[in-house]
Amino acid sequence: MIHLIVACHGRFAEELVNSAAMVFGEAEDVHAVTFMPGEGPEDLIRKYEAIMAEAGISDDVLFLVDLFGGSPYNAAIRVAAPTARADVLSGVNLPMLLELLDSRDDKSTVADLVKRAYTASLEGTKAFRKALPSAAAPAAAPAEAAAPLADRRAGRPMSGHMQIPLLRIDSRLIHGQVATSWAKAVKCDAIFAISDEVASDPLRSKLLLQVAPAHLQSYVITVDKAIKVWHNPMYADRKVLWLVTKPGDIVRL
Numbered sequence: 001m002i003h004l005i006v007a008c009h010g011r012f013a014e015e016l017v018n019s020a021a022m023v024f025g026e027a028e029d030v031h032a033v034t035f036m037p038g039e040g041p042e043d044l045i046r047k048y049e050a051i052m053a054e055a056g057i058s059d060d061v062l063f064l065v066d067l068f069g070g071s072p073y074n075a076a077i078r079v080a081a082p083t084a085r086a087d088v089l090s091g092v093n094l095p096m097l098l099e100l101l102d103s104r105d106d107k108s109t110v111a112d113l114v115k116r117a118y119t120a121s122l123e124g125t126k127a128f129r130k131a132l133p134s135a136a137a138p139a140a141a142p143a144e145a146a147a148p149l150a151d152r153r154a155g156r157p158m159s160g161h162m163q164i165p166l167l168r169i170d171s172r173l174i175h176g177q178v179a180t181s182w183a184k185a186v187k188c189d190a191i192f193a194i195s196d197e198v199a200s201d202p203l204r205s206k207l208l209l210q211v212a213p214a215h216l217q218s219y220v221i222t223v224d225k226a227i228k229v230w231h232n233p234m235y236a237d238r239k240v241l242w243l244v245t246k247p248g249d250i251v252r253l
Contacts, residue, residue, distance in 0.1 A: 001029050001104060001105075001106060002029070002060045002061065002062055002110060003029045003052075003055060003057050003060065003062070004061075004062055004104075005048060005051060005064065005076070006032050006033065006064045006065075006092060006097065007032075007033035007047075007064070007075075007076060008065060008066035009035050009066055009067070009070065010034065010036065011034050012066060013032040013033055016092065016093075016094060016097060017030055017032040017097075020101060024098055024180065025181070027101050031051045033048065033072070040071070041071050041074055041078075042075075044076075045075045048076065048079045049079065052079075059083045059085040059086060060086070060110060061083070061086045062086070062110050062113055063076035063086070063087070064089055064100075065088060065090050065092060066090065068091065069090075073088060073090050085110055086110060087111075089114055089117055093121060094124070095120045095121060095123070095124025096120045096121045098120070099116050099117065099120030100116060102180055102184065126210065128210070160236035161231075162238040162239070162240050163237060163238065164239075165239055166182060167250065168182065168242070168244075169244055169245070169246065169247060169250070170243055170244075170245070173193040173198065173208055173220075173243045174193050174209075174211055178191070179213045182241065183216060183241055186239070186241055188240055188241040189216060189239050190217040190218065190238060190239070190241070191213075191217070191218040192219055192226055192229075193220045194221055194223055194249060195220070195249070196222045196249075197245075198220055198245070199220050199221055199222045200222075223252050227253060
């Protein structure tokens, strides 16, 4: 497994790793390095080398630092340069770290993780206003709030019900942990956020759909709509993650 060494000014690295654990859970082979006032590059090098010695790391390590050209970056370069399977990546942020934690496996290379980190960092930067319709747009209901469209691909069964690999009660409905962990764990191909209150609020619906994984069909629908879709044979064998805000909605379902 490739080791990740997160190094930033102040205690940012420690808190970034702690924040990632809130979403992803505790992860192995992830190390935080602080850089405090009064310390210099040599102090950082000693910290890096101590971590590598204690963990038995000789190669296969990726340094994640905050600022390009800053002391954590420059010190990491001095440690990583002699090692062919090591690299240093600046601009570390939470989406990047979460993607690396989720995509690491025994077959990953440092080069693979660097590519994933670039993509995650870019995709994790979004502007809320850009996703909203312009003021001149018609006041029609957003397409995302409509009933999910049936998958009419050849071979789709015409009887039975969809598969629900997970029915989760979560007042937040769709959020970072759902997008990065639960959806991948259950291998669903769609997400239903089921709430009468949220489905009737266009702003809250849009906020949820903004954070949903881009590769999954995601919908914010009412309880009644979820019941109708459940009985629709066009959805047979679809794997759908169901999210509700309260136990009472499960009783209704």
